[in-house]
Amino acid sequence: MRLSTRRSLVAACAIAIALGAGAARADDPRRIATIDMVGQASVSAAPDMAMVQSGVVSDAETAGEAMTANTAAMSAVVARIKDAGIEGRDIQTSGFSVSPRYRRLKDTEPGDYRSEIIGYRVSNNVSVRVRDLANLGALLDAMVRDGANQVGGISFIVSDADSLKDEARKAAMADAMRKAKLFAEAAGVKLGRVLSINEQDFGGPRPQMMMARAEMAADGAPAPIEAGETSLQVRVNVTWELDQ
Numbered sequence: 001m002r003l004s005t006r007r008s009l010v011a012a013c014a015i016a017i018a019l020g021a022g023a024a025r026a027d028d029p030r031r032i033a034t035i036d037m038v039g040q041a042s043v044s045a046a047p048d049m050a051m052v053q054s055g056v057v058s059d060a061e062t063a064g065e066a067m068t069a070n071t072a073a074m075s076a077v078v079a080r081i082k083d084a085g086i087e088g089r090d091i092q093t094s095g096f097s098v099s100p101r102y103r104r105l106k107d108t109e110p111g112d113y114r115s116e117i118i119g120y121r122v123s124n125n126v127s128v129r130v131r132d133l134a135n136l137g138a139l140l141d142a143m144v145r146d147g148a149n150q151v152g153g154i155s156f157i158v159s160d161a162d163s164l165k166d167e168a169r170k171a172a173m174a175d176a177m178r179k180a181k182l183f184a185e186a187a188g189v190k191l192g193r194v195l196s197i198n199e200q201d202f203g204g205p206r207p208q209m210m211m212a213r214a215e216m217a218a219d220g221a222p223a224p225i226e227a228g229e230t231s232l233q234v235r236v237n238v239t240w241e242l243d244q
Contacts, residue, residue: 033242034195035183039176041168042233047156050136050227053094054148055125063098063120070122073147080146081128084139090129097123125152137225156227168234169199176238184242192241200235 056077058070081091102115130136140151158164184191 039172041171053152095125
């Protein structure tokens, strides 16, 4: 091969490589002008179900005595829950523990303390799904009257939350587009193709909690419970390419 031909081939290859590298740089997302925008929207809905955390705590000198007392009381509570119309599929044990109870005693040495076991505690808790909110107050009253001495909280639930959030998703996307167009117009550019859409998870509606104990039913009236409304929020992060 002649030297001139070889030089021509080398030059042609160099040009091809340079053009390819230039095209790659042009398509590199890191070199594309973009705009990121967050869109938000929310819808409100009345809860139609609730989750109740309830249980029995029993103390006694021995673990066996505490277990016997707790089993009797918890059996009565579960029976009352079922009598109130709650199906077995909606009752689930959510916690069970047996633990010693301590008393701290002061030793003869100043500042030194020691502990000794003075008894045992058994705790048994259940999660109850209430599908008819109209009966929630009466159910709480019945559970407490039949031995439940701990009601840890109530979480109100919107059963069709996902379908309701679809409307909020559309509104959140529209909100992001509105703001992106506003900024692009102010900057003298146009929105191009959408590069990414990401929904930021809020973890569902925040539960409305309450605390209650045995004295809540002392006056004989069902506990007043107000479900109110739950806000379902959606936030999306959208990235557009900008056209000059």
